[in-house]
Amino acid sequence: MIQFERIHHVSLAVRDLALARSFYSDKLRFQEIERPPFKSRGVWYAIGSSQQLHLLEHPNGEALRTSGIDSVDGHFAIWVTSYSGTIAWLENQGIPYEARPQSVAGFAQIYILDPDHNIIEFDSTYDS
Structure with a gap:
């Protein structure tokens, strides 16, 4: 039997690595970490103390999604403190979001799209 410890990373396809890096590094302020010298183009980010987000520029300039926020579609979620x-941070950065403060999940949810329409969910307790 496999004994799971944790999720190590989530990888997302992006069309334009420079645009994606600007969004994740400059707007969301994710912490960039060193990436091995793969032949592909990409950037890695630390998420918390032991998880990572890997952005991979698709060699054909294609990405998987083109539509808006759909929480039933593939996405990743990050627990935030507030x-x-x-x-407030998303509004300050001019990032559109869909807020679900009283979600049936039992915790507050906020959904955003990155420039390639990858869905990001931020979860927390509701602190109005």
Whole structure:
């Protein structure tokens, strides 16, 4: 039997690595970490103390999604410390979002799209 420890990383396809890096590094302020010298183009980010997000520029300039926020579609979620602080940050950065403060999940949810329409979910307790 496989004994799982944790998710190590999530990888997302992007069309334009420079645009994606600007969004994740400059707007969301994710911490970039060293990436091995793969032949492909990409950038890696630390998420918390032991997980990572890997952005991979698709060699044909294609990505998987073109539509808007759909929480039933593939996405990744990050637990944040403040619902209201996250909303304020997104508004300050001019990033559109869909807020679900009283979600049936039992915790607050905020959804955004990156420039390639990858869905990102921020979760927290509701702190109006």
